[in-house]
Amino acid sequence: MDLTLFKRYARCSDQRGSYASLFFSEDPYDMARAKAICAQCVARPQCLEGAVARAEPCGVWGGEIFVDGLPVAAKRGRGRPPRVPRPALVVDEVPFELTDLPDVAEVA
Numbered sequence: 001m002d003l004t005l006f007k008r009y010a011r012c013s014d015q016r017g018s019y020a021s022l023f024f025s026e027d028p029y030d031m032a033r034a035k036a037i038c039a040q041c042v043a044r045p046q047c048l049e050g051a052v053a054r055a056e057p058c059g060v061w062g063g064e065i066f067v068d069g070l071p072v073a074a075k076r077g078r079g080r081p082p083r084v085p086r087p088a089l090v091v092d093e094v095p096f097e098l099t100d101l102p103d104v105a106e107v108a
Contacts, residue, residue, distance in 0.1 A: 010043040032089040038063035
């Protein structure tokens, strides 16, 4: 897939950079949401391949978290690590359900 098609079909590419804060966040919840967006992307393999080739210093690329140019399973938080490892955080792509949206009649 060439660069123009990659930018066109990548789920994170909205031409405004709206997802930049999500894909380069330090918050585990934001990183889990970014990985959920990548999970359904058709450009995921090319994105991951390009990030490895460029040795991206940080962020979520192709559904993987990068730290110092290498993909890691989970980013270590600040401070002392817990005695019992925490389970992996898995979230939905969208943080709310469609039932939480107001009706059109309520908005008007």
